[in-house]
Amino acid sequence: MKKLLLATAAGALLAGAAGAEEIKLGISLGFTGPLESMSPAMAQGAEMAIKEINDSGAFLDGSTVTAVQGDSTCIDAAAATATVERLITAEGVKGIVGGMCSGETIASLENVAKANGIVMISPSATSPALTDIEDDGLFFRTAPSDARQGEVMADIVLEKGIETVAVTYTNNDYGKGLADAFEAAFTQKGGTVTVNSAHDDGKADYSAEVAALAAAGGDALAVVGYVDQGGSGILRGALDSGAFETFVFPDGMVGQALAENFGDEIEGSFGQNPAAEGEGRETYLSMAEEAGYDGSGAFSAEAYDAAALIMLAMAKAGSSDPAEYKGAVMDVANEPGEKILPGELGKALEIINGGGDVDYVGAAAVEFVEPGESAGTFREVSFEGGEMKVIGYR
Amino acid sequence: MDILNALVVFLNFVFIPAAAYGAQLALGALGVTLIYGILRFSNFAHGDTMAFGTALVILVTWGLQALGVGFGPLPTALIALPFGIALTSLMVLGTDRVVYRFYRRKKAAPIILVMASVGVMFVMNGLTRLVIGVDEIRFDDGERFIVTVRDFKAMTGLDEGLALRSTQALTLVVAFAVMIALFWFLNRTKSGKAMRAYSDNEDLALLSGIDPERVVRQVWIIAAALATIAGTLYGLDKSFKAFNYFQILLPIFAAAIVGGLGSPLGAIAGGFLVAFSEVAVTYPWLKVVGYVAPWYEPGGLMQLLGTEYKFAVSFVILIVVLLFRPTGLFRGKSV
Numbered sequence: 001m002k003k004l005l006l007a008t009a010a011g012a013l014l015a016g017a018a019g020a021e022e023i024k025l026g027i028s029l030g031f032t033g034p035l036e037s038m039s040p041a042m043a044q045g046a047e048m049a050i051k052e053i054n055d056s057g058a059f060l061d062g063s064t065v066t067a068v069q070g071d072s073t074c075i076d077a078a079a080a081t082a083t084v085e086r087l088i089t090a091e092g093v094k095g096i097v098g099g100m101c102s103g104e105t106i107a108s109l110e111n112v113a114k115a116n117g118i119v120m121i122s123p124s125a126t127s128p129a130l131t132d133i134e135d136d137g138l139f140f141r142t143a144p145s146d147a148r149q150g151e152v153m154a155d156i157v158l159e160k161g162i163e164t165v166a167v168t169y170t171n172n173d174y175g176k177g178l179a180d181a182f183e184a185a186f187t188q189k190g191g192t193v194t195v196n197s198a199h200d201d202g203k204a205d206y207s208a209e210v211a212a213l214a215a216a217g218g219d220a221l222a223v224v225g226y227v228d229q230g231g232s233g234i235l236r237g238a239l240d241s242g243a244f245e246t247f248v249f250p251d252g253m254v255g256q257a258l259a260e261n262f263g264d265e266i267e268g269s270f271g272q273n274p275a276a277e278g279e280g281r282e283t284y285l286s287m288a289e290e291a292g293y294d295g296s297g298a299f300s301a302e303a304y305d306a307a308a309l310i311m312l313a314m315a316k317a318g319s320s321d322p323a324e325y326k327g328a329v330m331d332v333a334n335e336p337g338e339k340i341l342p343g344e345l346g347k348a349l350e351i352i353n354g355g356g357d358v359d360y361v362g363a364a365a366v367e368f369v370e371p372g373e374s375a376g377t378f379r380e381v382s383f384e385g386g387e388m389k390v391i392g393y394r
Numbered sequence: 395m396d397i398l399n400a401l402v403v404f405l406n407f408v409f410i411p412a413a414a415y416g417a418q419l420a421l422g423a424l425g426v427t428l429i430y431g432i433l434r435f436s437n438f439a440h441g442d443t444m445a446f447g448t449a450l451v452i453l454v455t456w457g458l459q460a461l462g463v464g465f466g467p468l469p470t471a472l473i474a475l476p477f478g479i480a481l482t483s484l485m486v487l488g489t490d491r492v493v494y495r496f497y498r499r500k501k502a503a504p505i506i507l508v509m510a511s512v513g514v515m516f517v518m519n520g521l522t523r524l525v526i527g528v529d530e531i532r533f534d535d536g537e538r539f540i541v542t543v544r545d546f547k548a549m550t551g552l553d554e555g556l557a558l559r560s561t562q563a564l565t566l567v568v569a570f571a572v573m574i575a576l577f578w579f580l581n582r583t584k585s586g587k588a589m590r591a592y593s594d595n596e597d598l599a600l601l602s603g604i605d606p607e608r609v610v611r612q613v614w615i616i617a618a619a620l621a622t623i624a625g626t627l628y629g630l631d632k633s634f635k636a637f638n639y640f641q642i643l644l645p646i647f648a649a650a651i652v653g654g655l656g657s658p659l660g661a662i663a664g665g666f667l668v669a670f671s672e673v674a675v676t677y678p679w680l681k682v683v684g685y686v687a688p689w690y691e692p693g694g695l696m697q698l699l700g701t702e703y704k705f706a707v708s709f710v711i712l713i714v715v716l717l718f719r720p721t722g723l724f725r726g727k728s729v
Contacts, residue, residue: 038531198533203641205406205632211407211408212678212701214681215679228635
């Protein structure tokens with residue numbers, strides 16, 4: 001504690017010497033590309049956290065934070081790398097909320113962020129590959145790994161009494177990682193995966209994929225894809241040709257869009273996505289509503305948390321230098337300390353400035369496990385009467 | 395009975411989807427091939443013209459729905475189609491005036507026009523998103539099915555079901571009607587003949603008093619109409635998403651080149667060829683074979699190629715055609 005106080009005091013001194021600065025925070029999300037409909041609510045989440053910090057006036061001796069958006073495209077690793085490069089070298093950001101999808105995140109982390117020593121906190125990259133990546137302590141994520149989701153998904157499917165499942169996954173790091181994690185967990189628990197095949201996003205037509213899945217058969221079809229993309233295309237094809245009647249949807253598919261577009265056609269289908277229950281989420285949803293956007297969108301809460309964590313870690317370390325504050329991220333995210341919910345960032349800053357400890361809970365019940373990723377609570381949903389119903393959390 | 399079941403599986407999973415997709419590709423390829431044949435460049439903006447046109451059709455559809463106008467069992471979008479075509483024509487005529495005419499006057503090399511069209515593509519891409527947003531939109535109202543799987547099974551007593559969506563039937567009917575109208579226009583009307591003359595030999599056409607600007611205008615209007623119709627049919631059949639129209643450009647070009655760039659008949663054949671090979675080569679024939687030859691027990695799914703490779707199929711066809719018949723199946727212009 002004494003050491004910490006000293007560090008804080010030294011940090012405050014340093015920061016004091018530097019005076020109030022204008023800190024830039026990068027937001028690198030796929031504003032165009034296969035997840036473009038999710039990105040706006042995510043960016044708004046991150047920006048709301050930034051606004052809250054600025055409004056408090058208690059951040060690093062009155063420093064202000066500005067958001068700089070960049071388009072990571074989600075699928076194009078080269079474009080994402082260029083975007084992050086621009087954010088870091090041209091805009092001089094001190095930390096990045098992003099990337100959005102696993103493949104582009106891996107590419108931009110390894111090629112740019114690591115080389116420049118910039119902290120990245122991804123709200124939505126969930127590939128198991130990111131757990132073991134060499135990140136120099138620079139990478140964190142507020143979304144849980146898909147290895148865990150695969151297990152949860154297998155449990156839910158088996159509890160519904162479904163024993164054979166056909167799996168189709170979007171052909172990228174996220175889809176392959178989750179589909180394999182699910183197959184491993186499901187087979188180990190006694191189920192059978194009839195086929196585990198890829199589909200590519202943004203194709204004009206999915207009749208070939210649906211035909212292949214139908215030929216392999218199964219009691220249900222697990223669509224490990226994106227709701228804005230091939231996932232919906234496959235689902236549409238499978239429904240229209242009568243190939244499958246029950247569907248399993250993981251996080252990339254669970255969304256209001258699914259209920260809106262398919263209504264009672266997917267009656268009895270179910271799924272899960274990382275989402276925390278409790279006070280934090282409720283508060284976040286009403287804050288988002290006040291700010292004029294839909295906070296229940298996938299990964300919007302996680303984006304708020306990612307931005308909040310970066311800034312609280314900066315406050316904790318008393319510096320906006322990534323090399324200094326990267327060590328403080330785990331510190332503010334976990335116990336000990338006062339629990340911090342959305343809307344309480346100002347309070348958190350006061351506690352930190354006063355030398356106290358915070359345990360950031362945030363909108364998505366952030367609890368980091370080594371090496372810096374969310375442990376993960378999953379929300380189980382099912383589709384009944386044309387609406388998405390929350391069954392419970394696990 | 396088993397033969398019938400095999401036939402139903404084949405129709406349901408291979409023939410009907412591939413035929414509808416083929417018709418959508420063929421309409422798109424017709425537009426590409428016309429512009430190539432007459433304006434002499436590959437128009438990369440065609441996919442996004444489809445998206446833009448469809449976006450306008452959707453906007454008009456919403457307006458009509460708000461006014462309470464419907465089309466019975468058919469989608470309202472069909473009524474909105476002429477408005478969409480008119481607005482899209484104005485848009486492409488505007489682009490021609492602002493971008494392409496400049497290069498045409500300078501007698502720029504085709505590759506420069508192609509690059510200009512890539513620029514137009516990106517502008518159109520952004521414009522569509524500004525107009526209608528990035529979300530997936532379903533604008534198909536009216537009856538969704540002509541035959542559903544459940545009805546079919548109850549009706550015939552077969553084990554296998556067959557679904558025929560109204561949009562699939564509509565796609566085929568409209569595509570067929572549009573193709574006939576186009577051929578009639580090109581072969582029977584004075585403007586169509588002028589167009590073909592201009593395509594065959596520009597200088598000779600100018601000498602015989604054909605107004606080039608008029609021909610160019612007509613080509614753009616027809617291309618815009620084809621793009622809007624193809625885009626709307628595709629959107630009705632699947633759903634509208636700006637991003638998908640950018641991606642559909644690839645199979646459309648494959649279809650146009652396989653058929654022979656500049657040959658309308660080739661574009662149609664190419665569209666169906668690409669669609670059928672994409673589906674048939676990657677289809678696991680296990681179920682069909684199981685019905686036809688129950689004594690034969692293959693080990694796997696009897697799938698020639700994984701579905702991930704379906705794009706490769708159109709490109710293999712493309713390469714083979716270019717190697718052995720560079721002008722395409724129907725003797726178009728060589729690339």
